[in-house]
Amino acid sequence: MKKYEIGLIGLSVMGQNLTLNIARNHSIAVYNRTKSKIRNFMENKVQNQNVKATYELEEFVSSLKKPRKIMLMIKAGKPVDLVIDSLLPYLEKDDIIIDGGNSHFEDTNRRLKNLNEKGIRYLGVGISGGEYGALHGPSIMPGGNENAYAEVSDIMENAAARTEKGACVSYLGPRSAGHYVKMIHNGIEYGIMEVLAEIYDYMRKVMQLKPVEMGNIFAKWNQEFDSYLVEITAKIMQKDDPKTGRKLIDLILDKAKHKGTGKWSVQSALDLGTAIPTINAGVNARLMSAIKTERVENSAQFASSSRPVVNKEELLPLLKSALYFASVIAYAEGFKLLKTASNEYEYNLNYKEIARIWEDGCIIRSGLLEPIQAAFAEDMQLNSLITARQFKSQLNAAADKIDKLITTAAQAGVPLTAIHSALDYFNSLKAKELPANLIQAQRDFFGAHTYQRRDQEGTFHTEWE
Ligand SMILES: NC(=O)c1ccc[n+]([C@@H]2O[C@H](COP(=O)([O-])OP(=O)(O)OC[C@H]3O[C@@H](n4cnc5c(N)ncnc54)[C@H](OP(=O)(O)O)[C@@H]3O)[C@@H](O)[C@H]2O)c1
Structure with a gap:
């Protein structure tokens, strides 16, 4: 036989x-x-x-x-x-x-x-x-x-x-090295999908663009990004509904499901004490989308925000920068978590090789994986992609442009949770000083959890009142 x-x-x-x-x-x-x-x-x-x-x-x-x-x-x-x-x-x-x-x-x-x-x-x-x-x-x-x-x-x-x-x-x-890496692949996927969804939301609500226009913009941007998720977003915007002749995207309900890998990425990140806020924002956004009935009821109780006056030509480059910035940060969060997990679970992961096998076939394939490989080729123990030569100055320049988007989105009542989280992650990761001195003091105040000082070694407790 x-x-x-x-x-x-x-x-x-x-x-x-x-x-x-x-x-x-x-x-x-x-x-x-x-x-x-x-x-x-x-x-x-x-x-x-x-x-x-x-x-x-x-x-x-x-x-x-x-x-x-x-x-x-x-x-x-x-x-x-x-x-x-x-x-x-x-x-x-x-x-x-x-x-x-x-x-x-x-x-x-x-x-x-x-x-x-x-x-x-x-x-x-x-x-x-x-x-x-x-x-x-x-x-x-x-x-x-x-x-x-x-x-x-x-x-x-x-x-x-x-x-x-x-x-x-x-x-x-x-x-479980393979399944762990696949879980983080999916986590990054959640993050980038949400970033694209937020840019779409901004384009339609703040800039009043139609799906065809948005599709053309995404397609044009993708000549540079070479990203599967940007590519399919451009195609989705152009798709007609055969029954009604309208754009299908306008007919699809705003409730996203999830099967678990995004949630598991966040759970694992919390277990390992590593922040992945952009990926987390992707998971949270799906949870918020799921409570559609409550959102609709609530919306009737609040006056709709007034749309700020915006200049389309000025905003499009800012949105493109936000897409670049938040996508890089989603990868940076994912690779940082992989590094923590590799140390904790002794996977001995090769980050350059992971970026190489993500270059085709998978959902997060994109032109960014080439500089990511180059960054890890130069320093396999890189703590974060944000400090890599390939990204440092570009991220800094893009971060400067995101402020205006966030301000106008807030005026219009449009949440940009993933983009905002990416910016905060970047700002936190490069902050010499964070306000955790106050957190230490508060913990010691109410719980005698003690604190450390800048000027002396050791552990201290104060009778605050
Ligand atoms: N769909 C995707 O795009 C995608 C992408 C990447 C990875 N994956 C993963 O790949 C796997 C397969 O995905 P899928 O979408 O093809 O299928 P699925 O819906 O996740 O699973 C269906 C398959 O599982 C079998 N099955 C379910 N319960 C079973 C049981 N108690 N005993 C024996 N067989 C059982 C079903 O057999 P019956 O026909 O008898 O019900 C069927 O063959 C999943 O782990 C999924 O998460 C899926």
Whole structure:
């Protein structure tokens, strides 16, 4: 019986497309809990002899070459544990399970430890690029047992997106390193998406621009930014609704959902004591958007703000600067958190390599990743991208221009939370003096928490009254 190089469980949108992608170069057996999905997939999507459908787990496992390589593309959380448990009776020592879903990094640590104790090798692999990327080449972020990665690296490299620097995949580190990096990738994605949403909001409410005009502006800017998120924003602005003939963006409800990776990034940042306010603003903005009914009710109780008189030609360069500035800061926050996590969890991350594999295939691919790689090539231990030669003076110049946007947005009642957070992050990170002396004094006043002094070593307490 022919034995297949790799197996994949989970034939939803990502699993189907990844199977078709892998099958261009490798033989692959597939399985899915709901059998009708397997049949539909084989009948409607597969035209390649490299794909074998299996309808029982035992049949699936026995169709694979040893050591078996099994990729899971299933819903993150409990389903991953259930599927691993159901596979275990059929697996042997040295077989490899690859979790390609958006699993929480702590779940990946737990699963890897449990499986390694049973002699099964484990890879936690972040995959970005959505359904298009899965089919045409995603950015792949693997972590876990390094010797297991060596045995699947050819399959991963053939499936991944590719730039002139190579395949957009690289072994990132032990245990949950891959899933951690993917989580932060998504956190940065939340931040940049919100920055774009705020610029759109400003353009429509303060500058009274129409979607077509905004689309043209985003498209023009993107000749410089070369950013996937800016590119799709430009395209979204131009899209007509076939039913009404109106611009579709005007008909879409202003309530955004989220699946968890942004929230997990913020939770992890808090656990590690590292601030990521621009990314946090992206998460908070989705939470605020979700309470639409309350917002609508509240809006009736407040007079609408008067629109400030603005000069379009003067404001557009400021908005472009804000997009540059806040996008760089979102990356800077993400990389700083990666550095903290790498130290804490001993991932030994290579930040230049992470920026390289994000250059294509993934949602946060952009022209900024080239100078980010250059910055880490010059100093791998860089504390923050804000001090890198590639960004320092540009950030400073852009920061100066953001003030006017923030003032006019506030006059018009338009929240620019992510842009404002990025500016505050920059100002805090380069502030010689912050007002935490007062915080220390307050804590000591009400809780006898003690404080440190500038002029003497030691810990002090004062009877304040
Ligand atoms: N969609 C994206 O753009 C994207 C991008 C990057 C990463 N991801 C990640 O990739 C993974 C797959 O995503 P997706 O959107 O293709 O699918 P999904 O909706 O997250 O998951 C659906 C798949 O999980 C299976 N499943 C759910 N519960 C199960 C259980 N208890 N036992 C066995 N199988 C179970 C489903 O099987 P049935 O058909 O039997 O229900 C189906 O194959 C997820 O972790 C997701 O977060 C998605």
